[in-house]
Amino acid sequence: xxxxxxxxxxxxxxxxxxxxxxxxxxxxxxxxxxxxxxxxxxxxxxxxxxxxxxxxxxxxxxxxxxxxxxxxxxxxxxxxxxxxxxxxxxxxxxxxxxxxxxxxxxxxxxxxxxxxxxxxxxxxxxxxxxxxxxxxxxxxxxxxxxxxxxxxxxxxxxxxxxxxxxxxxxxxxxxxxxxxxxxxxxxxxxxxxxxxxxxxxxxxxxxxxxxxxxxxxxxxxxxxxxxxxxxxxxxxxxxxxxxxxxxxxxxxxxxxxxxxxxxxxxxxxxxxxxxxxxxxxxxxxxxxxxxxxxxxxxxxxxxxxxxxxxxxxxxxxxxxxxxxxxxxxxxxxxxxxxxxxxxxxxxx
Numbered sequence: 433x434x435x436x437x438x439x440x441x442x443x444x445x446x447x448x449x450x451x452x453x454x455x456x457x458x459x460x461x462x463x464x465x466x467x468x469x470x471x472x473x474x475x476x477x478x479x480x481x482x483x484x485x486x487x488x489x490x491x492x493x494x495x496x497x498x499x500x501x502x503x504x505x506x507x508x509x510x511x512x513x514x515x516x517x518x519x520x521x522x523x524x525x526x527x528x529x530x531x532x533x534x535x536x537x538x539x540x541x542x543x544x545x546x547x548x549x550x551x552x553x554x555x556x557x558x559x560x561x562x563x564x565x566x567x568x569x570x571x572x573x574x575x576x577x578x579x580x581x582x583x584x585x586x587x588x589x590x591x592x593x594x595x596x597x598x599x600x601x602x603x604x605x606x607x608x609x610x611x612x613x614x615x616x617x618x619x620x621x622x623x624x625x626x627x628x629x630x631x632x633x634x635x636x637x638x639x640x641x642x643x644x645x646x647x648x649x650x651x652x653x654x655x656x657x658x659x660x661x662x663x664x665x666x667x668x669x670x671x672x673x674x675x676x677x678x679x680x681x682x683x684x685x686x687x688x689x690x691x692x693x694x695x696x697x698x699x700x701x702x703x704x705x706x707x708x709x710x711x712x713x714x715x716x717x718x719x720x721x722x723x724x725x726x727x728x729x730x731x732x733x734x735x736x737x738x739x740x741x742x743x744x745x746x747x748x749x750x751x752x753x754x755x756x757x758x759x760x761x762x763x764x765x766x767x768x769x770x771x772x773x774x775x776x777x778x779x780x
Contacts, residue, residue, distance in 0.1 A: 434456050441496045445491075452505065452768060454510070460510070463771045463775060464510055465767065465771065469522055471584075473529060477717050483583070483585065484514055487767060490764040493764070504771070504775040504776055552621050556624065560624065563595075563624060566590070566591070567593070570582065570596040571600075574597070581747065584751075585749055588629050591636075604639060614626070614627055615658050631655075641665070646691060647724055648671060685731075691735075692739050695741060697741055700743070700746065702746070705763060709722070714752070726762070733773050741777075743777035746774060
């Protein structure tokens with residue numbers, strides 16, 4: 433066990449320590465933050481593959497005192513370095529994807545171009561590889577009785593983790609904070625696109641008994657129909673409907689309780705940061721007007737905990753990077769809250 437007698441949680445962050453300036457090793461930490469520097473299929477802004485290292489740096493400015501979960505950090509949080517092979521593979525395939533996206537955006541048919549057919553095949557194979565790598569990495573951590581927060585990268589990254597969670601815990605529900613449904617069968621020809629992660633979870637993981645989406649405000653008819661035909665396996669809370677209910681006098685507390693009541697006993701939180709108001713994440717991959725304040729989302733998370741449900745895993749994705757470091761500062765605080773929640777939910 434880490435000796436904290438000489439560690440001052442009130443002092444300025446020490447860059448010689450690990451994330452949030454905490455002095456824990458991987459073996460000592462209860463929560464492992466697994467960085468996945470991957471953004472191959474992003475369709476608008478890039479940069480999120482560099483988010484883990486930027487969030488790590490920003491985390492040194494996060495105060496450890498959390499009024500809701502005061503001593504959760506004492507269980508230990510640790511983030512290993514980004515896997516350079518994964519990052520290099522993402523960088524290479526991202527360049528290929530940019531050429532491909534530019535080609536199809538001009539209305540050209542992929543089938544007419546052998547090079548583009550090869551490129552598409554290579555990108556899809558790369559995504560399959562990434563899913564398998566994430567599965568193996570997270571499975572090993574779960575088998576070592578660690579709690580895991582996956583840190584992307586784009587929102588395609590946690591699919592392998594969903595599968596590892598299913599093996600470890602059995603049936604569970606997904607709470608998705610997001611501006612987008614991510615229910616497209618494919619997007620731009622990419623089977624494992626960031627825009628398809630929840631579709632792939634629904635199709636490939638029977639243990640996901642419920643998907644509750646919150647903050648949705650940008651989606652297509654195909655996704656809407658898929659949700660309607662899910663036999664209520666998917667429940668979507670659209671940003672427009674939430675706000676209209678609030679305009680009519682309904683409290684967020686009531687809406688949050690209603691959302692929580694749709695969730696089963698075991699809950700995984702998938703947090704795409706573009707679910708927040710874009711003033712908080714202006715450099716995210718696909719910013720959309722509307723969205724939440726951070727405290728609204730944190731309150732919803734707290735209500736899950738207070739309901740007696742168990743939070744079994746989480747991810748944070750689509751954090752942008754910028755010269756101002758604003759996005760990564762917001763991301764670091766969202767990450768800290770997720771880590772605290774996991775500890776609190778598994779200490780009951």
